[in-house]
Amino acid sequence: MDIFNGLMLGLSTATTLSNFTYCFFGVFLGTAVGVLPGLGPIATISMLLPFTFGLPVDTALIMLAGIFYGSQYGGSTTAILMNLPGEASSVVTTLDGHEMAKQGKAGRALAAAAIGSFFAGTVGTLFIAVAAPVLAGLALTFGPAEYFSLIVLGLVTSMVLTSGSLLTAFGMALLGMIFGMVGTDINSGFSRYTFGSANLLDGLDFVVIATGVFGLGDVLANLQNEHARAASVAPVSRLYPTREDWRRMTAPILRGTGIGVALGILPGAGVLLASFSAYAMEKKISRRPEEFGKGAIEGVAAPEAANNAAAQTCFIPMLTLGLPGTATMALMIGALVVQGVQPGPEMLTQQPALFWGLVVSMWIGNLLLLLLNLPLVGMWAKLIAVPYRYLFPLICVFTAIGVYSINNNVFDVYLMALFGLLGFFFRKVGAEPAPLILALILGPMAEEYLRRTLLISHGDATVFFTSPVSLGILAITVLLLMSILSPHFRKVREEGLQEAD
Amino acid sequence: MINRRELILLGGSAAVLASAGFARAADWPTKQVTVISAYPPGGTSDIITRLVADLLTAKYGQQFVVENVAGAAGALAGGKLARSAPDGYTIMVSGSAPIAANKVVQKSLAYDPQVDFTPITVVAESCALLTASATAPAKTLQELIAYAKANPGKVNIGNPGAGTKGHICAAMIGMQAGVEINHIPYKGSPPLLADLLGGHIDFALDAPSNYLPHIKDGKIVGVAVTTAERVSEMPEVKTVAEQGFDGFEQTLWFGAVGPKDMPADIVDKIHTAIKEWTDTPAAKEKLKSLGLAAVVNTPDEMRGSIEREIAGIRPLVDAGLVQPS
Known part of the structure; x- marks a missing residue:
């Protein structure tokens, strides 16, 4: 089936009344959970999964997908207005987005995020339509060695883009890797750092830690200067970007989209790495690196474009190969399989209405999100513009519910509280928690792929250098490392990353 | 403020509610049931867990919600089931590893599948x-x-x-x-x-x-x-x-189990529902498309399947070919 016929079929599938309604419901709910810190798409999708069993399979997938990419839009609203990432992938948006809001440019930051996301969503959707079949082969060239190298690059990138001293960033990444090791080793089944507690056997859930460090930790930090700050939810000013804004954000949106599209396809890379990489890249190539962290619109537009592009294209490995690249995609596969659809190469030919219907619904969903998030941003802002005395208890309740709903385990709630305290401590000593969270996710993956690579090669580590893809990625990593170690670049980095904290 | 009398009343009604919640087995299920899946979503074991949860939801009108407890080849899920109350509101559907093999291939397993579980039925089997x-x-x-x-x-x-x-x-x-x-x-x-x-x-x-x-x-x-x-x-x-491997035969099976001491009539209700479902042509077709065959046996026969499974693996562990970890 050629693209034109496919898109026509998709249009007729996606625009039926029930599919359109569920698409709207999905993106609406996605925006809401994106806006609310602590309640994320993974928890929402797992809670709604049983409900979708009664729906037709295309309707179910369209709605669940809407929740996922909708939360990417909603996450940026909270990040900009409250300095609280509504979603993990909006972490970097807080850096410049909230600075802009503090300068009275909240509306322009929101517009940059929404326009960047919409453009990236459109490109990402088109990209799925054009490239899904072709890219199946590309994703497969990534074996364990290539994955490991890519993860190393991701870890190094996260350290380079963090504010504060490089040594602190390294220490935080190391701490994140150690936290990531807690639990049962997948190769041997041995338990590590569990201290005999059954609750730790399954490891530390990254959502629990991130919610604690970013959600509760922020609440605690803000409580300390509650009297100093009048209201932490920045007022929304004019929503339309100035001509200068357009000029500054066009290229970053294009680059961010490119990075997001590329990283989204790689299973395991996901939306978080895309937004981090896009931010790091903008800062590296900017002629005004000193403005980053102080309200540079590039630092909002690029990562928001990247995370939404990745949120679309990470469907590609799932749809074309049946491989879940992320936890969310694993849930989508679960939803499909229970309905008797096996995601995989044959899905495009055997279930064309499902595939094309999803693709078209994603574009419709992105359009709905643009409308939901720009003109109606006031409504979402009200959702979070509640005074602190209402908002803080609400955040605590929502984060507790969100964290509890992942595993229905009270222990996770205590763990989140503990990491909330730790997050507060990190803020007090000026240690940026982002590398810790990234290392918590990437650390165990790095270990898994490293050990698998060495098992397959019988302990021969040269495979990392004989695979061209792996060698290329490692070369980039080394260049990045050398650049920050050289005194000249180090000075640039320190000036660029110094951020009023 | 709540005064003491109200508190006693409150406590009393809570106790009444709690005993009602404990539900006579005849009324089961009166609330949502958790079905533990021992692997991440997307694999064969998880597919079967979800099919079983679905058919039980259809049959008994309460939501049977799948919870994925993945890790350590199913041992985490098995441990969770073993610690659950045997009231019929937590069951597990999974491949044989957490129901049998883990007993011999894992050194520090937190439960004994032959003691801590109530077998319900094997649901399906397939080749490896x-x-x-x-x-x-x-x-x-x-x-x-x-x-x-x-x-x-x-x-x-x-x-x-x-x-x-x-x-x-x-x-x-x-x-x-x-x-x-x-x-x-x-x-x-x-x-x-x-x-x-x-x-x-x-x-x-x-x-x-x-x-x-x-x-x-x-x-x-x-x-x-x-x-x-x-x-x-x-x-x-x-x-x-x-x-060239005369007589080689290994079957992969997937089964449903509950915690030990689960009431026999609840076991029977779950067993009946699974049996009725696997007898339908639609279910047979569905399982066949996954490379599986419906096999429903009695709880006692399933106990035998578990025993045979463990007996078959022991020699490998003794020969050091499968390292217990």
């Missing part, structure tokens, strides 16, 4: 399937053995987790042929399949469902099935026995 990547040095079992003899220590076979049936079968083939095989554990089927499709690992031994469409597309090669008979969904794939 040995597959080769398009670039693998061998496409039949004889070629694989010959290659392993010529290149000692060079054969890697991926499995979906240490101690799973795929791991056990690969160890058995290695033991019987007298060749060294490196077992590469993965976290469930999807990542193993990805590496196999990309040619990053040469062989995989796993449940068949995820691999079937790719064999049909010619992207990977079916090397052997471990059952006594060939499988109708891929009739061209020979059995292990046909390729």
Whole structure:
């Protein structure tokens, strides 16, 4: 089936009344959970999964997908207005987005995020339509060695883009890797750092830690200067970007989209790495690196474009190969399989209405999100513009519910509280928690792929250098490392990353 | 403020509610039931768990909600079930590893599946399937053995987790042929399949469902099935026995269990519902498309399946071919 016929079929599938309604419901709910810190798409999708069993399979997938990419839009609203990432992938948006809001440019930051996301969503959707079949082969060239190298690059990138001293960033990444090791080793089944507690056997859930460090930790930090700050939810000013804004954000949106599209396809890379990489890249190539962290619109537009592009294209490995690249995609596969659809190469030919219907619904969903998030941003802002005395208890309740709903385990709630305290401590000593969270996710993956690579090669580590893809990625990593170690670049980095904290 | 009398009243009604919640088995189910899935979503075991949860929801009108408790080849899920109340509101549907094999292949298992579980029924069984990547040095079992003899220590076979049936079968083939095989554990089927499709690992031994469409597309090669008979969904794939391993027969089964001391009439209700469902043509067709066959036995027969499974693996552990961890 050629693209034109496919898109026509998709249009007729996606625009039926029930599919359109569920698409709207999905993106609406996605925006809401994106806006609310602590309640994320993974928890929402797992809670709604049983409900979708009664729906037709295309309707179910369209709605669940809407929740996922909708939360990417909603996450940026909270990040900009409250300095609280509504979603993990909006972490970097807080850096410049909230600075802009503090300068009275909240509306322009929101517009940059929404326009960047919409453009990236459109490109990402088109990209799925054009490239899904072709890219199946590309994703497969990534074996364990290539994955490991890519993860190393991701870890190094996260350290380079963090504010504060490089040594602190390294220490935080190391701490994140150690936290990531807690639990049962997948190769041997041995338990590590569990201290005999059954609750730790399954490891530390990254959502629990991130919610604690970013959600509760922020609440605690803000409580300390509650009297100093009048209201932490920045007022929304004019929503339309100035001509200068357009000029500054066009290229970053294009680059961010490119990075997001590329990283989204790689299973395991996901939306978080895309937004981090896009931010790091903008800062590296900017002629005004000193403005980053102080309200540079590039630092909002690029990562928001990247995370939404990745949120679309990470469907590609799932749809074309049946491989879940992320936890969310694993849930989508679960939803499909229970309905008797096996995601995989044959899905495009055997279930064309499902595939094309999803693709078209994603574009419709992105359009709905643009409308939901720009003109109606006031409504979402009200959702979070509640005074602190209402908002803080609400955040605590929502984060507790969100964290509890992942595993229905009270222990996770205590763990989140503990990491909330730790997050507060990190803020007090000026240690940026982002590398810790990234290392918590990437650390165990790095270990898994490293050990698998060495098992397959019988302990021969040269495979990392004989695979061209792996060698290329490692070369980039080394260049990045050398650049920050050289005194000249180090000075640039320190000036660029110094951020009023 | 609540005064003392109200508090007592409150406590009293809570106690009434609690005892009502404990529900006589005859009324079961009166609220949502948790069905534990021992692996991440997307693999064969999880598919079956979800099918069973679905059919129970349809039959009894309460939501049967699947909860994925993945890790340590199912041991985390098994431990969670063993710690659950035997009131019929928590059951587990999974492959045989947490219900049987883990007892011998894991040193510090937190439960004893033969003591801490109430068998309900086996739901389905299938072959374990040995597959080769398009670039693998061998496409039949004889070629694989010959290659392993010529290149000692060079054969890697991926499995979906240490101690799973795929791991056990690969160890058995290695033991019987007298060749060294490196077992590469993965976290469930999807990542193993990805590496196999990309040619990053040469062989995989796993449940068949995820691999079937790719064999049909010619992207990977079916090397052997471990059952006594060939499988109708891929009739061209020979059995292990046909390729020089006389009498080799290993079946992968998936079953439902509850915590120990679960009331017999609740066991019976779940058993009946599964039996009724597997007798429908739609269910048979569905399972067949996944490379599975419906097999429903009685709780006592299932106890026997568990015993045989454990007895079959013990020699491998004793011979040091499967390291208990």
